[in-house]
Amino acid sequence: MNRITETVKHLLIINVIMFVATMLIGEAQFFDLFALHYPENKVFEPWQIVTHMFMHGGFKHLLFNMFALWMFGTAVEQRLGSKKFLILYFAAGLGAVLFQLGVDYINYPRLIQELQASGVSTEALMDIYRTGKWNFPTTPIQNEQINEAFNIYNSTMVGASGCIMGVLVAFGILNPNSELMLIFLPIPIKAKYFIPLIVGYDIVSGFLGSPSVFGMNIAHWAHVGGAVVGLII
Structure with a gap:
């Protein structure tokens, strides 16, 4: 609950401005x-x-991420300083x-090859991407493959969660004995145990999948990537 640091404050402001602009525009x-x-989608641009x-997918998504940024980011910036904190973030x-x-680039070509081998052409897939439906008979396996390929091709990733996972891991390394709690499970757990549990949950969920939160699918491998980079730095 320390006073908010300058870099964290400016990151909060930018995130809020982008959210308000999303609502207005x-x-x-x-x-x-x-x-x-x-990247293979025609809407992709490098600045994304x-x-x-x-960017955030709703007020709850924004609120949760900004609360975590304020709580953990302030403590980490106080220890690292603004420049190192920005590099970490x-x-x-x-x-x-x-x-x-990386996970998408492993899965997507595999799906395309499997579909082509079963008789679904690239042109048919492109038509499905444009219209969201297909007008030819398919097997249950093909339906599953088409849906998965469609979701990857048209996916959008938003949020500061990857950045915050890196900050969270840094907080745990700098303050291993600080006690943390989940809101819905108010049992204090030291950061050196709590944070690996959170990352472990993302790894398991990345393989098995998990329900959506705030009406959005969770990019678990993005969380893992942010955590790994935070650990390295």
């Missing part, structure tokens, strides 16, 4: 411009690699991008 248009898209870190965000897109 329109989510669809703003997401097309600034959310991170799969950074701008998506300041953006490097963790880039790590999140590398991990999530």
